[in-house]
Amino acid sequence: MMRCEWVKDHLLDYIDREIEASQELVIKEHLNDCDRCSHEYVKILDAWKALDLWEDLTPPARLRKNILGSIRRRREIKWWRMLAPVAAVFLIFIGIALYYRWDVTRNYHELTATNKDAPARLHTDITAENEADIIADLQLLREKEFYDSLDKLEKIDYLPLVEDQQKEDEGEQRSLLELFVA
Amino acid sequence: MEETDIALMELIRRGDDKAFELLLSRHQRSVYNLACRFLNDEAEAEDITQETFIRIFKAAVTYTPEAKFTTWLYTIVKNLCFNALRKRRSAQIVSIEEETLPEIPADIDDPSEIIDGKRLRSKVLAAVHALPENMRIAVLLHKFHGLQYHEIAEILDCSVNSVKLRVHRAKAVLARSLSEFGGETK
Numbered sequence: 256m257m258r259c260e261w262v263k264d265h266l267l268d269y270i271d272r273e274i275e276a277s278q279e280l281v282i283k284e285h286l287n288d289c290d291r292c293s294h295e296y297v298k299i300l301d302a303w304k305a306l307d308l309w310e311d312l313t314p315p316a317r318l319r320k321n322i323l324g325s326i327r328r329r330r331e332i333k334w335w336r337m338l339a340p341v342a343a344v345f346l347i348f349i350g351i352a353l354y355y356r357w358d359v360t361r362n363y364h365e366l367t368a369t370n371k372d373a374p375a376r377l378h379t380d381i382t383a384e385n386e387a388d389i390i391a392d393l394q395l396l397r398e399k400e401f402y403d404s405l406d407k408l409e410k411i412d413y414l415p416l417v418e419d420q421q422k423e424d425e426g427e428q429r430s431l432l433e434l435f436v437a
Numbered sequence: 438m439e440e441t442d443i444a445l446m447e448l449i450r451r452g453d454d455k456a457f458e459l460l461l462s463r464h465q466r467s468v469y470n471l472a473c474r475f476l477n478d479e480a481e482a483e484d485i486t487q488e489t490f491i492r493i494f495k496a497a498v499t500y501t502p503e504a505k506f507t508t509w510l511y512t513i514v515k516n517l518c519f520n521a522l523r524k525r526r527s528a529q530i531v532s533i534e535e536e537t538l539p540e541i542p543a544d545i546d547d548p549s550e551i552i553d554g555k556r557l558r559s560k561v562l563a564a565v566h567a568l569p570e571n572m573r574i575a576v577l578l579h580k581f582h583g584l585q586y587h588e589i590a591e592i593l594d595c596s597v598n599s600v601k602l603r604v605h606r607a608k609a610v611l612a613r614s615l616s617e618f619g620g621e622t623k
Contacts, residue, residue: 267605295612302611306565306580308558314469318483322461322490326454329494 258285262292270299442506449497457497461490464507467582468514474577475518476525477566485517504591511582512592515574522570557615564614568607575603 262285268274269282286293440448440459448456468489472482492513565573571593578584578592589600 267608270608271601273601298612298616299608302564302615303580303608305557305561305611305615306576308554308561309474309565309581311466311470311581312473312479314465314486315483318469318486319461319465321483322465322487323458325487325491326457326494329491 259289259292262286262289263295266292266296266299270296270303443502446493446497446500446502446506449494450500457494460493464510465490468510471511471514471577471582472518474565474581475570475574476521477562481521485514485521488517489513505588507584508588508591511578511584515592518574519570560615561611564611567614568610572603572607572610575600576607579604 262282265274265278265282269279272279274282286296440456442460442463445456445460449460465486469482469486472485473479476482476485489510493510565576568576575589575593578589579586584592586597586600586604590597593600
């Protein structure tokens with residue numbers, strides 16, 4: 256009875272051939288003598304062998320096609336993923352350039368609109384007819400700027416005008432001369 | 438000379454599609470059958486096989502051969518099968534009795550043997566599917582894919598003794614289930 260329990264505990268190791276040679280011999284002898292343990296041993300072997308009834312299946316042909324198709328699609332997506340950042344950077348540069356151009360144009364229009372004394376429209380297309388007008392406009396602008404700057408200078412107290420300074424000098428010279436004469 | 442699996446992975450990493458096709462040809466059948474036997478559902482087995490090879494392809498870029506290729510391969514299949522089983526359980530879609538059973542081999546001529554063969558096969562499949570998932574996968578890897586206990590231990594991330602115990606218990610359970618069948622036919 257004790258031996259049957261011991262054999263039962265080691266039967267699976269015996270089936271797997273993972274047992275010491277001495278123990279293997281003991282189990283072999285016991286199985287020859289004990290119907291109950293022998294029956295248990297055959298049951299386990301038959302159960303394991305019955306799994307052979309479970310045949311391998313052949314995968315359907317579409318499976319291979321589907322797998323390879325998936326891989327091909329992934330490769331294409333990979334290329335797009337590599338190009339996307341480059342395209343994004345390119346678009347950002349284009350956007351900045353367009354914005355800069357728009358900003359410059361806007362500033363130009365603002366400047367020309369706020370300068371009321373300037374000619375209403377600056378000639379951009381220089382032709383034989385309007386060339387003289389353009390030159391005349393420029394001359395007017397230069398003269399106007401000159402007189403405007405003179406006005407500003409007269410208003411500055413600490414900076415004597417050249418004419419006053421000359422008058423002062425002449426006045427000093429006259430007073431000195433009068434002294435000598437006197 | 439045939440390229441090893443690891444050599445093929447290196448070629449795949451460099452963009453060699455032919456290497457991937459060769460790897461697929463080599464392992465597609467065993468992956469499909471493992472998933473099919475574990476889940477007893479051919480449609481799901483197809484999905485899992487496809488997903489397995491897509492993951493292999495994606496991982497080729499960073500793959501470093503730390504273990505045998507088949508160990509890594511079957512680990513992926515095992516994880517996907519376990520996930521599928523959990524989803525199935527949470528959805529409570531299919532019970533074991535409703536699952537379709539595969540056909541019997543055609544080499545049995547005697548009608549009574551055919552009936553017995555069918556019944557035995559049904560019993561075998563039912564007995565395997567009744568096993569807990571960790572025991573089931575150990576049995577399938579050991580019996581149908583020829584893996585040793587230490588390889589199965591790596592896949593299941595457990596000790597060798599643990600694997601041995603699972604397989605031994607599975608054999609005892611199967612023997613008990615099929616002994617009832619043996620009693621019925623006598």
